[in-house]
Ligand code: VGL
């Protein structure tokens with residue numbers, strides 16, 4: 001756990017939603033339930049240190065090329081206004097939530113959205129929100145380590161934040177064996193701290 005949460009630090013809690021964190025979720029990440037406890041501990045430390053805390057929420061339309069049913073990669077998950085898309089009921093809420101994927105784009109990163117057809121990238125508003133509050137450091141936790149946590153951390157580095165991922169408060173979906181370790185290597189390569 002970074003020992004120095006302060007007012008210049010933002011904790012970004014990625015996609016701690018039923019479909020990823022509950023064993024009955026459609027894209028349950030092994031270890032997702034324990035992640036909720038570890039994430040809550042980070043939220044408490046961040047709150048105590050006066051850090052900004054923000055949440056992301058995967059929020060897909062029922063049909064999107066993000067889903068295997070429409071030619072994409074993933075089982076149907078986090079469909080807007082369904083149980084699976086709700087943030088986990090045990091997650092401690094201490095700040096605003098930014099939704100992503102709302103227009104049918106993949107929405108992997110909490111900072112940007114890429115249209116799956118045109119490839120066009122647009123901001124989600126998270127950067128503005130953090131910048132407004134004076135954040136210089138970003139700490140990323142949540143799900144999944146090798147997908148949305150990775151994409152969010154890589155964007156945070158690109159945007160100039162001193163960026164840390166707390167791997168103990170995350171878990172990989174591992175579509176392929178080793179994706180978790182590869183994600184950590186890729187993030188470190190890009191300048192993300194993964195202590
Ligand atoms: C995620 C797969 C598809 C995530 C989102 O939150 O990591 N993974 N959509």
Ligand code: ZN
Pocket residue numbers: 058060066074077078101106
């Ligand atoms: Zn998704």
